[in-house]
Amino acid sequence: MGSSRICDCDNCLVTLRLADSQRFTFAGAVDMFCGYAMAIGSVRASRRLFSSLYSALMHAPMLFFDSTPRGRILNRVANDVACIDRVLPFTVRSMINCILAGFASLFVVTFATPWFLVSIIPLVVGYYYIQVTCCCVSRAAACKCLSRY
DSSP, rough: OHHHHHHHHHHHHHHHHHHHHHHHHHHHHHHHHHHHHHHHHHHHHHHHHHHHHHHHHHTEEEHHHHSSOOOOOOHHHHHHHHHHHHHHHHHHEEEEEEHHHHHHHHHHHHHHHHHHHHHHHHHHHHHHHHHHHHHHHHHHHHHHHTTTT
């Protein structure tokens, strides 16, 4: 009787380890796909930005080039493209992780206490009302502040 318990626990541990390895394999595959999609998206964004910057520079009046040094133009273009290449992928990935973590939290709370769904509807409506009201008030204050100058 004691040996059957040890055998059952061993089977449970093996089953749990297999389930964990499958979960991590799936998470790794999803992470790899997200990384590939982010790399492709970053290259596309960089190309679009560079082509629009190049087009704008080619259509700029000659006075712009007379008054602006070439080094300043080159640094500006290089900094904008570098920002897209270095900063944007990490920012987008962080945003996606935050959104997924929020949905996961909502799912866990809803799964644990289904009555949470009853309270979430008024909370969303109240949040939306406050958001719209505060945006209108802050825009009015900003317009009033700008009109002084």
